[in-house]
Amino acid sequence: MLLAWLVAAPLQASSPIAGPLHSIGSETLASLMLRWGETLEARHPGVRLQLQASGSSTAPPALVAGTSRLGPMSRPMSESERAAFIAAHGYPPLAVPVAMDALAFFVHRDNPVEALSLAQLDAIFSDTRRCGGAAPLERWDELRPTLSGGISRYGRNSASGSHGVVRRLALCGGDFRLDVGELMGSAAVVAAVANDPRGIGYAGLGYLTPGVRALGLVGDDGGAVRPTAEAALAGDYPLSRPLYLYLNLAPGEPWPPLERAFVELVLSAEGQAIVEELGFVALPPGRLTEIRRRLGLEPGH
Amino acid sequence: MIDYSSPAVRLRQRWRQVRDRLATLLISACGIGVIVAVLAIGVFLVVAAWPLFSSPRVASEPATPGVEVAYPLEAPLPAGLEAWRRDQHLDALPYALSHAQPQALGGRLWLAEGHRLTILALDGEAPRRLARLPVVEPERRITALAALAGGRSLVVADDAGGLRRWTVEAAPPWLRLATEYRDRGPVIQALWTLPESRLFLARDAAGLSLFESLAGQRWRGEAPGGEALGFDAEGGLLWRDAGVVQRLAIDAPHAEISWRTLWLPQPYEGHAAPQQRWQSAGEGSLDEPKYGLAPLAWGTLKAAAYALLLAVPLALGAAFFSACYLPRRLRERIKPTLELMEALPGVVIGFVAGLVLAPFVERHLAGGLALIVLLPLVMLLAGGLWTRLPAAWRRCLPLGWAGLWLMPWLALWIALALWASPWLEAALFDGDLRGWLEASLGLGYDQRNALIVGLAMGFAVIPSIFALAEDALSGVPASLGEGAQALGATRWQTLWKVLLPAAGPGVFSAVMIGAGRAVGETMIVLMATGNTALMSVSPLEGMRSFAANLAIELPEAVPGGTHYRVLLFSALLLFLFTFAVNTLAELVRRRLKRRYRQLGAGR
Numbered sequence: 001m002l003l004a005w006l007v008a009a010p011l012q013a014s015s016p017i018a019g020p021l022h023s024i025g026s027e028t029l030a031s032l033m034l035r036w037g038e039t040l041e042a043r044h045p046g047v048r049l050q051l052q053a054s055g056s057s058t059a060p061p062a063l064v065a066g067t068s069r070l071g072p073m074s075r076p077m078s079e080s081e082r083a084a085f086i087a088a089h090g091y092p093p094l095a096v097p098v099a100m101d102a103l104a105f106f107v108h109r110d111n112p113v114e115a116l117s118l119a120q121l122d123a124i125f126s127d128t129r130r131c132g133g134a135a136p137l138e139r140w141d142e143l144r145p146t147l148s149g150g151i152s153r154y155g156r157n158s159a160s161g162s163h164g165v166v167r168r169l170a171l172c173g174g175d176f177r178l179d180v181g182e183l184m185g186s187a188a189v190v191a192a193v194a195n196d197p198r199g200i201g202y203a204g205l206g207y208l209t210p211g212v213r214a215l216g217l218v219g220d221d222g223g224a225v226r227p228t229a230e231a232a233l234a235g236d237y238p239l240s241r242p243l244y245l246y247l248n249l250a251p252g253e254p255w256p257p258l259e260r261a262f263v264e265l266v267l268s269a270e271g272q273a274i275v276e277e278l279g280f281v282a283l284p285p286g287r288l289t290e291i292r293r294r295l296g297l298e299p300g301h
Numbered sequence: 302m303i304d305y306s307s308p309a310v311r312l313r314q315r316w317r318q319v320r321d322r323l324a325t326l327l328i329s330a331c332g333i334g335v336i337v338a339v340l341a342i343g344v345f346l347v348v349a350a351w352p353l354f355s356s357p358r359v360a361s362e363p364a365t366p367g368v369e370v371a372y373p374l375e376a377p378l379p380a381g382l383e384a385w386r387r388d389q390h391l392d393a394l395p396y397a398l399s400h401a402q403p404q405a406l407g408g409r410l411w412l413a414e415g416h417r418l419t420i421l422a423l424d425g426e427a428p429r430r431l432a433r434l435p436v437v438e439p440e441r442r443i444t445a446l447a448a449l450a451g452g453r454s455l456v457v458a459d460d461a462g463g464l465r466r467w468t469v470e471a472a473p474p475w476l477r478l479a480t481e482y483r484d485r486g487p488v489i490q491a492l493w494t495l496p497e498s499r500l501f502l503a504r505d506a507a508g509l510s511l512f513e514s515l516a517g518q519r520w521r522g523e524a525p526g527g528e529a530l531g532f533d534a535e536g537g538l539l540w541r542d543a544g545v546v547q548r549l550a551i552d553a554p555h556a557e558i559s560w561r562t563l564w565l566p567q568p569y570e571g572h573a574a575p576q577q578r579w580q581s582a583g584e585g586s587l588d589e590p591k592y593g594l595a596p597l598a599w600g601t602l603k604a605a606a607y608a609l610l611l612a613v614p615l616a617l618g619a620a621f622f623s624a625c626y627l628p629r630r631l632r633e634r635i636k637p638t639l640e641l642m643e644a645l646p647g648v649v650i651g652f653v654a655g656l657v658l659a660p661f662v663e664r665h666l667a668g669g670l671a672l673i674v675l676l677p678l679v680m681l682l683a684g685g686l687w688t689r690l691p692a693a694w695r696r697c698l699p700l701g702w703a704g705l706w707l708m709p710w711l712a713l714w715i716a717l718a719l720w721a722s723p724w725l726e727a728a729l730f731d732g733d734l735r736g737w738l739e740a741s742l743g744l745g746y747d748q749r750n751a752l753i754v755g756l757a758m759g760f761a762v763i764p765s766i767f768a769l770a771e772d773a774l775s776g777v778p779a780s781l782g783e784g785a786q787a788l789g790a791t792r793w794q795t796l797w798k799v800l801l802p803a804a805g806p807g808v809f810s811a812v813m814i815g816a817g818r819a820v821g822e823t824m825i826v827l828m829a830t831g832n833t834a835l836m837s838v839s840p841l842e843g844m845r846s847f848a849a850n851l852a853i854e855l856p857e858a859v860p861g862g863t864h865y866r867v868l869l870f871s872a873l874l875l876f877l878f879t880f881a882v883n884t885l886a887e888l889v890r891r892r893l894k895r896r897y898r899q900l901g902a903g904r
Contacts, residue, residue, distance in 0.1 A: 054856040055856070055857040057859070058856065058857055061859055061860070128570075128571035130471070130571065132472075139739075148733060149735055149736055150735065150736075150739050150745060150746065152746075152747060154831065157832070158580065159854060159856075159858075173588070174571060175569075175571060175580060176580065178578065178580075178834055179745070179831075179833045179835055179842070180831075181833055181843065182831065182832040182833070182845075182853065183831070183832070184827065184853060191656060192655075192748070195656065195659070195748070196663070
């Protein structure tokens, strides 16, 4: 026993968990990455997480060029992004689901509208109306006779994952109207809606503040689904998306200690507690065990 | 006596020379370095934007052995369709004669029949005919049909050589003519769409043409002899001629960019009329990228125009006042204070404008609009009252301090207007001015609009306009102004007839510098507007400027991609514009200085 410990101790010391860890990617995941990084730095003082968060589209080029080792993305990689990665490295990138994000449409807190259907949202935000709406919705009184005034629309810039998700899921892939404001950051969208009684905007559910209310979604059967963590996990709330961490790891290659420590932390109960704390939806324990097993991180594997 | 030949003195002399040479070298290196850096930025932008306008390269090369067709030229028909076609005796229709391959698009099947297209819905058990629409003139016949990637456009070629693109809709009228590439020409026998791009090849008897859905024909050349097989995984067209496989390499990464697609309205999919749009799609998306620069140029100029509308009168008025009316001691205090305003970071101004000023103006819209009309009137009124005051009162306030008389009036009226704002709105506009503007004037209201940008950015450019204009005015040789006053001219006459004509070019260059700063300003426009790429004159609607657009999209554009290069092209335009404006302003100022020297020398 003692001998084993004596042999093992220098072995552990030879691959210390230390050094810089570069992460380039999603703005949605920035707060999560920051908190995970801080926790890891507190645990291993030599670790430094260097975070650059300007949109999911920045993650694949950085992984391809090797300027980052972690690529947080709020959407799965597209085929062409995967192809570029494979062309550069010869193997596909490793995708680790780390949390769920539910997008919500927010209105001012004094706005009495409780829920809208996807077709109505399409008629508000799109000018191609591919989801089948006949006429654009321009004014709040077209939705609720007691309201008045034109609708002010707020959204994210075109490289953000949220923009893409709303475009794909709520606009049926159509075009946003030209008068949808494009703001930098989800918090800016929520702040703008909180300041505008006629505003409506989309952002991650985690950005909910007292100044705004999140709208439910009316399904085809007429029932409304509230944007909650449970609904997103159960798949009832359509505007939800998994968040990924992409890594550059060749198949069969042993995990570098730093990345391993980071991913283990993310998939641990502590890491998922941070997810909930920041307003995202944590993955259920069974799913986490399954992911860990798939990645070869499960003890005894 | 100093002994100049002593070693100590000679050493010192040598050291002096070396030091002088070193300093000269260093300083000229710095100067040249700055010029080179500015030029290098320009050259970099030109180099980065240049590939956008280079024509596509299409070249035939021997295919690598063993290369396979990844994308066949003709997609297989949906299962069950052959049987249905037999049952419906569609074989007897001219479709069989036209040789145009049916196309599956948007859950529907499009068949060419003579001069018409038949739409079949494929959602039921058997295909169901939805409509039959003429797409070419009745005497023509469709010769080729192709669906573009993205699934919203059909390209139709006919036997008179016409080539048209139709956009597909989910409901009647089903089709809308988007682009007529040409009406007559060589008859196109086959259309092949390139995989995962919006390019297509058209083959006629004379040769092969490469088209882009928006930009039109980008290349034309000879078709290789033999038979086309299909596209390989890299998008090259494989071709077999006498048993030898050739590969037609098509290198057209930026084919969608032309002067026309950048600056003119384009018939985008899903829109009834051609539109000016800036809507970049995410990388790797098959949606049409919409790179219309006109809305951005418009937004840049609109923001600058509204800022100057506020800043020019205020800054020039302040400069006139400071140069001609203020006592010297007061001027020496006020000038640096005003110039301190310039030190305020744009981010802070933008933040305050977007999150504090914009909601405030929205809440007090009626009062704010009333103020715009009333304030100049109040100033005139206060000025009139001043002349009616008893002379004894007037003497209490020296002329340089007369501005103080205006202050309480302004404060009073601003307070009054804000206090009366809800009442005004209720009395005149049924309590909803925004609704009234929309209903009766057709003016939309964005909370973050040109008015807010004008206020915030006007505030930011006032100091530079003021400083330069004041310098120009106070730089006029004192002999001129004094001479005029000695001849009995009033202050106003001195200013208007003597100082302003002398300093005019300097004042003009001050305004130009202000315009240059307003055009290049980023953070204020970014934060105080909604960055909506609209083309409207209305002060109550937002805009998107070149600089703000660069700040939003450049960090996320893939280097080397079309989006990235178009963004750098817009940066080049911005650079050239501010460069031209600043150079012009500088030239004017130089001439002015020379004139002042001559005037002073003539004394």
